[in-house]
Amino acid sequence: MPDKTAPTPPARQAAVRSDGQEARAQLLSTALALFAEHGFAKTSTRAIAQAAGVNLAAIRYYFGDKAGLYAACFGEPLGGNAGDLTHLYDAPDLPVDEALRRFLTGYVEPLKQGEIVRQCMRLHLREMLEPTSQWAQEVERDIKGPHGVLVAILARHLGVRADDDLHRLAFAISGLAMQLFVMHDMVDTIQPSLMRDATAIDRWAERLVGYALALVDAERLRRTALAGKTRKKA
Template identity: 30%
Template sequence: METGKALETSQRILDAAELLFVEHGFAGTSMRQITSAAGVNIAAVNYYFGSKDGLFQAVFERRAEPFAQLSIRKIDELTTNKNDYSAIEVAQAFMTAAMEMGSNPEYGGLVFVKLLARSYVEPNPVLKEKLPQRYGELTRKYLAALSHALPHLSNAEINWRFHFMTSAMFNAFAGNNVMRLFMAQPLVNARDPQLVAEMLMPFIAAGLNSPAAQ
């Protein structure tokens, strides 16, 4: 069991690494940056987390479980309280869970939203085994809800639309403003999660409710 000082040190390392991973990604963050930001030496990181891979996994894990449970609770509330619901309500349940987590400082606030987005946009080998285990129940419940809301679609198309829905959300929340490649001063503010959510939902709704592929 960690002492108070040891716990404080490990939390400081996690907090510093989280911010750096969000800003630079896993590959773009060096151990030197992490130790400098946390005010520790490399031996401390290795002692608590074993390696950079172990640290990345620990950073992700402390946010993943609360998000998974909240997402499941949101979809359970929707499917339990309503016999008929729309595909957009399913998408909103998922989005609401992310935004509620993002507004809670206990779970990292907006840093959490960007960390989650980074984790999906830039998948890391460390998480390949962990993600299916962590989000298996969540995925099954959302796929089932989409299948109920869109009964005219095949199982394959339901899976494709869930893939596109989550991909669009995670890419949007990553904070990367692609418009800067084409415009010097784009009107798109990709770093404002609330604005991203507001502008993204009509796009998601149109995609989910589009006719079946021919």
Template identity: 35%
Template sequence: MSTRASANPEAPSARDRLLCEAMTLFAERGFGAVTTREICGAAGVNPGAIHYHFGDKDGLYREVLRLPVLALQQQLEGFDDPRLSLHESIRRFLQPFLFDDGACSAQLFFREMQAPSAIFMDAVARDVGPIFDRFARLLARHAGLAEPTAAIHQLAMGLQAMAHDYTVTRPMLDAFHPELLANDPLLEQTCHRLADWGCALVKYESQRHKNP
């Protein structure tokens, strides 16, 4: 690290630079195609820095994957508060999945969903799975069920998938029907509509449970 960078209290640390450069490189080319030497070179640190801060390349990748999950957890804070209506809870849960800020993390997660690595699947099971379980329990509670059924779990995943699909396929949707989202650039109206559909589907599952 240069003397100038060390003297600047706002300069990113070597650890932060490693995370930033690793995120960019992994998103562009995938975990297997990037070497630790490349990452260290891009971050301007010595080749042993990854071992010092993360143990190995796998440890670095786990931390790279963990950061956007932590951000998601913060965005979803309180979505299942019992004081909220079902509609508001669904809207709060789906909103983060509708917004793509162009960050490398979104590109990285999309790459992993196409060809998931063992590290990614472990991170998803540990950090993301519990979030979806909370969402399923919320839907079950409003459907009058003590515990989520398989159908409720599928509904939870289906609602998130619909929201996420707007982000992933937005260019295609704009090409097919540019007028659909012309007045909804941040997809706030779309999120409200998805919450409407979610409420209707929860009501359907409730009625189906009462009258199989």
């Protein structure tokens, strides 16, 4: 009789891990599509498991519960935590153009993933319309975090405090990249070559840096002119 206490051979362990990774990835992909289409409340775990072709217990095994699977749909498909950009501010000698290049390049990089990006965008829009507890986490991680880093970089570069106008500037710069996600389908309809492949996305990032620097220069000139007027009045 075989020894049931013998360790699992390495080849079999690798096969098990591979099968598990595939099952988990299939669950995540299926859940993303269904949550994006129907929302959290109207999507059942049974429907997800059936569509993914796995046992219902697999959801509990890999994600804990429905909420855990839903949260994973936000954090995993596009590569994890978008708010982890503190390294850009923690390098005080980094020129503003290079900081903006890294910021915007990282922002648009997920566009290279094609259909997954569309599904993630639909999921985020549905979450905005039908918010769950996940929305507060998304705001803190993927919106507030990157925005705060960008404001800090701009404040240091311009030598000013983070006032309302600096926040306006930061929103305008991040908006340059965000509109590519929001208008993805429209861009594809009007000028499909703009998002045809990875090279086209890289070109977008390059252009966005130039646009962002123009906004920064405009804000610098505005502040300089305002300061001059203030001195004359004094």
